[in-house]
Amino acid sequence: MTVVLDAVSKSFGSVKVLHELSLEVQDGEFLVLLGASGSGKSTALRMIAGLETVSEGRISISGQDVTDALPKNRDVAMVFQSYALYPHKTVAENIGYPLKIRRMNRAEIESQVREVAAQVRIDELLERYPRELSGGQRQRVALARAMVRRPSVFLMDEPLSNLDAKLRGHMRAELKHMQHELGITTIYVTHDQVEAMTLAHRVALLEGGRLQQLAAPKTIYEDPENLFVAQFIGSPPMNVAHGRLDAGTFVIGKDRVVTGGTETVANAVIGLRAEDCQVVPPEDGAIRAQLFANELIGDHTLVTAKVGDDMVSIKAPKEFEAGFDEAIGIAFATDKLYLFDKDTGARIRRT
């Protein structure tokens, strides 16, 4: 089912934490709300769930305006970061609770509970209490409880963040598979970009309560709308160096980089991903830099170097070796570089 947010804003008292957020989530889509802590992701999700009132704008689910509807009438299910399993109910009762409320008869509840429990592979645990489960098992119970009533929308608020790293990776894969199989529209909140990139059909990146970009993971990585998105996505973050853009030539210290465009911008930023750069002898590079540190990380070496006042990271082959403060050159293909206006953060697209 589709979910549409139309210029939704939220204020707590006089503090506005969400600014005219507009989103359109397609039927069956897996949309990830990504953003740093405090960027308003949870607030947006809770407004869709109906747990938070909407200050301005409209929200509709499956074409129906639900802006003022009660949570229970929205037909959405939510998985909480804390899992929110009812401690006084067994696993079976937890999963069956949404059905019980809908006055389904006992036998039917039981069979449906068994069915979803089998789907998430917790059928052995039905008689246990939440306190007797491990983190991963609790996670599955929470999922099962959300799945059991086949809601039109799944909402998940950092559901994996309480798991250890290994289990998180595993659950991520399972979640993705499950969503694909059920085909239920899912809105998923996380601050972890790896989760966002691997899970999402589309990622909505929030910062300071404003939508920065809404696009497929590949697009958001390769074609960021602005400096913030560029720097938020990717590990290590995109390298930036400050300078000025002079009729299509980026001037940084004594180096001049021909970008292929024609713009002139006084305060400009050049962006490059670590894997798009190579370390070369100083005289061969487009930009000269000073080596700051290098770290061997398994299959490659991460070289950190100083360009003017900026630090940049470069992925070099694992054989790379150099001493501290040695001068190096950085080479890259012109079509791999990104340009931004420092003052507005906007991307400067080469014309």
Next chain:
Amino acid sequence: MRPGTPRAAPSIGARERLSDWIDRHSAQVFIWPAVIMILVFSIFPLVASLIMALSRIRFRGGTYNVRFVWFQNFEKQLFGSEQFHFLGTFNGLGLLGWAVGLAVTLLIAWLAISYLRGPVTAVGLVGRLFTWGLSLGLGWLFAATLFSGHPFGTLGTTLFYVFVGCGLQFVIGLALAFLCSLPIRGRTFFRVVFFIPLMITPIGVGYAFRMMADTTKGPFSPVWQWAGLGDFAWAADAWAARFFIVIGDSWQWIPFIFVVMLAALESVPRDYVEAAQVDGATSWEIFKDITWPQVVPVAATVLLIRVIEAFKIVDLPNIMTAGGPGIATESMTLHALFAWRSLDLGQSAAVAYLLLFVTVVTCVSFFNLVVLRRVRA
């Protein structure tokens, strides 16, 4: 939702709408029953009672007539010929009376000066002025009655029950709770047994202690005979009677403090205690330095609850001594009850209001001086 038959659908819709309406207004739905009940059965009578306290009410042939007399009822209680009833009898101060009165005055002056030296806030000053003024009045009241050899009134008796009774109950209850929190056998047994008195009706406790205290037919009469007190009528001796009532009250209420404090003591995390044990502290040191600071908030609250309830004491003095000898054991509630029995509703309400005033002042002072100081510290 599931599609219903066309005929049933509208009614389901209506019910849904009603339940949704209630859900939207649940903030109101949840709180109004309590608010209405309190307004009707607590605030309304409170105002009515105030009006009664300011009136003279006479019964005449089935109906009553009400005459507004402003503060006459209070005046009568405080300064009138019946003053011995509420405040006690004033017949000049004795030597001890002067001494105590001056001591109290000096103490309060010292408190005032040491407070005024520090930072002073308007609210704090007004509140303290109030408390000091009342303590001063109380101090001189006791100086003029108790310490000058004259009987004190129902105010003094009530305060005696509250402070001596609650103090005793708190200390013993806490001590028992501490002992029961030690690693000994039979804790469950003691816990259950010590709880029992709370379950018995206060009026039953009154009669039971009347039997206990009987020097001729009670269980301890051989002891009394042996001590040569066989014909000692404790109910005729003011202090003996007061103490018997305090004992009865304590027998009933120590369990309350015991149970709450035991739960508090047991909920102190074991780690702290074990760390101290490893450091070689004795049980007493552990209690003093580790456990006690952790249970102070509970202790303050339970004491506050107990003080509030203690001001309402009526059943025990009513049953055990009927307020006698004279008015020596008459609590303020009993005082008001007697006034009501003699159909003097105005006086009854006035005494009740004085009780309310005393209770509020005591509890607010307690709360400010004990609970809030703890919170700030």
Next chain:
Amino acid sequence: MNRSAMQWLFEPPSIRDMAPGTKVIVYAILTFWTAFVLFPIYWVLITSFKSAIDVNSGPVYLPFVDFQPSLHAWKELFVFDFWDTLSAYVNSLIIALSATAASVIIGSMASYALARFEYQPRFGVVFMFVLVMVGAFVAVGRYGVDWRLSCAAGVAVFYFLARALGRHFKARLGNGDILFWMISQRILAPIVVVVPIYMMFQQVSLLDTHIAIILTYTVINLPIVIWLMYDFFTSIPIDLEECAQLDGATRFGVFWDIVLPLSRSGLAATTLLVMILSWNEYLLALFLSTSRAQTMPILVAAMNAGERGILWWSMSVVIIVMIIPVVILAIILQRYISKGLLLGAVKG
């Protein structure tokens, strides 16, 4: 040698154990207190089996040894006066159970509401309400206006004043103020309010009925319930409640299915305390019941039968049988309370 004996007596042998000397002292104190607690109860119990002679001719202590127990007092109450006893017992049960249930439910609801919803009544409106109420009182008391008329007029005046002027008041009260207001009602001694309550029930002809006593007991116990339950409710993770709402529960459903079960230890302790208070209450019952609605404490007092002196034996029987329901309830609830009686409640 002396020193080592002392050491043996009072130095704990191990960290989990107490020294023998300490142990003896502790047990001595606890045993003494057990005796102090149990002896009056024992005395009441044997008195219920004594005949008048046994009671009046000095103390006898042991049944079958000192005196021949007789069932006459029990017979008198449960055979000859069976219907009176039964009626008092049933009255007491109905009143105490209903009042307990009502105050626990209404009180928990209010307490939960204060823990979870935000209230901001305008100070001016509250003040206006008080003024209107005092006005209505003066009209009734001073000028003899009919109370029904006065009530209706008061409500109407207040309603229109609040609608018309309410918006202009800026100062607001908060949840804390409401909580304090409700809890502080416990400070009211029953004697302050009982006479007006008496008159109120007289006006609506409900004196000497169950409903009057139930309502009164419910209200005097509300503050306790609100006070004790508040901390339990605030400590429940809000996620659980929100999740239940999304699962489709109404607010009341959340309260009933999630909140109450999760605070059941506090609920059990509160229920027990309220039950004890309303089962044993005497003063209010004395005012509000004359014959049909008489409760057990009144029956106890009735054994002080004027010209015949006090019927100690019958009174003892009543006191003994009065303990039974409380004990049963305590046993039922014990399971939930055992760990934290009244705790959390009074964490302060």
